[in-house]
Amino acid sequence: MDTPQKKKISDPKEALAKAEHYCAYQERAQQEVRDKLYDWGLWPDAVEATISELISAGFLNEERFAKAYAVGKFRQKGWGKIKIKQGLKFKRVPDVLIKKALTLIDADAYIDMLTNILAKKAKTTAEKDAFKRSYKLQQYAMGRGYESDIIADVLKASEL
Structure with missing residues (x-):
């Protein structure tokens, strides 16, 4: 079975037009666009x-991407700051822009999101032993990218 070959683009003008469309669709990191351009040949x-x-045309802006990524992953997926930071580092966003983007997440909303996530998980956790239950909830929240000290504070305050 032959797999169809991707059409390679040799004309830089055609690549620019296609890349503009790619960037206009959603915010992109420079590295994402760079990888896509290399894929195109x-x-x-x-x-x-x-x-x-x-x-220069405004289609690509790392700061704008970092902010959109951080706020979007927090609101839509309920990710914590650690996981968001890892995602941005994976996309090779500079540390300065990562810090700026993470400051956009409201502290109260962050605690509320973590509380809601833990409450939802607590309903589905069948563990009876309080210590093991707390450990499982803490591990779940850490997997979602939340900081262990904040998780501990929320667990103490909410008595889940």
């Missing part, structure tokens, strides 16, 4: 020129 000098044009 562009040469390194053409890739960097295209990235520069996308930035």
Whole structure:
């Protein structure tokens, strides 16, 4: 069975138009766009020129991406700051922009989200032993990217 070959793009203008559409669809990190351009078969000098044009035209903005990513993952998926930070690092966003993006998450909303996540999980946890139950809830919240000290505070305050 032959797999169909992806069409390679050799014209930088065609690649720019396609990349503009790719960036207009949703916010993208520079590395995502760079990888996509390489997948399309562009040469390194053409890739960097295209990235520069996308930035100057406003299609690509790392800070805007980092903020949208952080707020979106928190609101939509209920991720904690640790997991959001890891996701941004994976997309090679600079640390300065990661810190800026994480400051957009409201502290009260963060605690409320964690409380809701733990309350939901507590309903589905069948563990009777209070210590084991608390441990399971803490591990679950840590897996979602929340800090252990904040998890402990919420568990003490809510008595789940």
